[in-house]
Amino acid sequence: MEHWKLEDVAWSAFEPEKVDPDMLKLAKAASLVEYNAGDYAEYLKHVFHDDPEFQSAAVIWAAEEVQHGKALARWARMADPEFDFEKCFKRFTDKIKLPIGTEHSVRGSRTGELIARCIIEVGTSSYYSALAGAAEEPVMREICTRIAADEIRHFKLFCRTMERYQPAERPGLIARVRIVLDRLSETDDDELAYAYYVANHDGDGPFERDVFGNAYKSRAYSYYHHWHVQRMVAMTFKAIGLKPTGLLSRLMARIGFATMRRRVRRSSAASI
Ligand SMILES: [Fe+2]
Numbered sequence: 001m002e003h004w005k006l007e008d009v010a011w012s013a014f015e016p017e018k019v020d021p022d023m024l025k026l027a028k029a030a031s032l033v034e035y036n037a038g039d040y041a042e043y044l045k046h047v048f049h050d051d052p053e054f055q056s057a058a059v060i061w062a063a064e065e066v067q068h069g070k071a072l073a074r075w076a077r078m079a080d081p082e083f084d085f086e087k088c089f090k091r092f093t094d095k096i097k098l099p100i101g102t103e104h105s106v107r108g109s110r111t112g113e114l115i116a117r118c119i120i121e122v123g124t125s126s127y128y129s130a131l132a133g134a135a136e137e138p139v140m141r142e143i144c145t146r147i148a149a150d151e152i153r154h155f156k157l158f159c160r161t162m163e164r165y166q167p168a169e170r171p172g173l174i175a176r177v178r179i180v181l182d183r184l185s186e187t188d189d190d191e192l193a194y195a196y197y198v199a200n201h202d203g204d205g206p207f208e209r210d211v212f213g214n215a216y217k218s219r220a221y222s223y224y225h226h227w228h229v230q231r232m233v234a235m236t237f238k239a240i241g242l243k244p245t246g247l248l249s250r251l252m253a254r255i256g257f258a259t260m261r262r263r264v265r266r267s268s269a270a271s272i
């Protein structure tokens with residue numbers, strides 16, 4: 001069961017003049033990706049077909065992700081009544097297909113699958129923390145604060161489950177690092193870029209992954225502070241069994257934050 005309900009949000013506190021147009025674009029795109037979590041739950045139920053404990057947790061996890069999508073879509077529609085979530089979601093899922101029927105993780109092992117899930121939750125928890133910190137519109141701030149807390153719990157769930165599988169599967173450090181790098185490189189794949197395109201630019205011309213992926217990321221990264229990246233790196237290190245707050249972690253956070261800022265600067269003149 002979800003830890004909060006849509007009715008718990010103080011929707012009446014909405015202040016339209018405080019809506020950040022860039023954040024609105026991000027919220028529309030994020031609503032599509034979050035709402036699609038039901039398919040991920042099916043995939044996880046297949047991969048963990050003999051683990052009823054985790055299967056039950058995955059169902060609750062997916063319900064919470066779907067609720068994130070609903071909350072963001074509702075807020076986006078308050079900010080822009082012309083936002084047609086149902087139409088956008090259909091367009092999104094017509095293209096983005098998940099490997100639902102497989103009994104084997106696309107990551108090669110269950111531990112690998114769970115590390116990848118941890119990395120996604122690292123990304124989402126810091127993303128919504130960054131948005132919550134930057135949002136001036138009170139309802140957006142509340143939604144993002146609630147979602148960020150859920151994403152942290154999801155990270156803990158996947159970490160805990162990974163610790164159950166790791167002793168038997170024993171993936172080496174290089175394998176664990178490779179899963180992280182693979183997952184990070186996938187942020188350049190179609191899913192986020194296409195969600196951003198469908199939610200904001202459908203009808204403006206053909207989909208171009210690099211253009212819309214960059215438009216999405218440069219907006220998203222503009223809300224991050226250094227401490228968000230520091231926490232992301234620390235959580236990632238924890239997930240793969242490295243010291244979360246050592247010298248290497250601090251160095252990676254500096255490099256990561258500098259890379260994100262460079263991307264924001266490069267794209268600041270872009271019109272999309
Ligand atoms: Fe989420």
Ligand SMILES: [Fe+2]
Nearest residue numbers: 121124151154
């Ligand atoms: Fe999550």
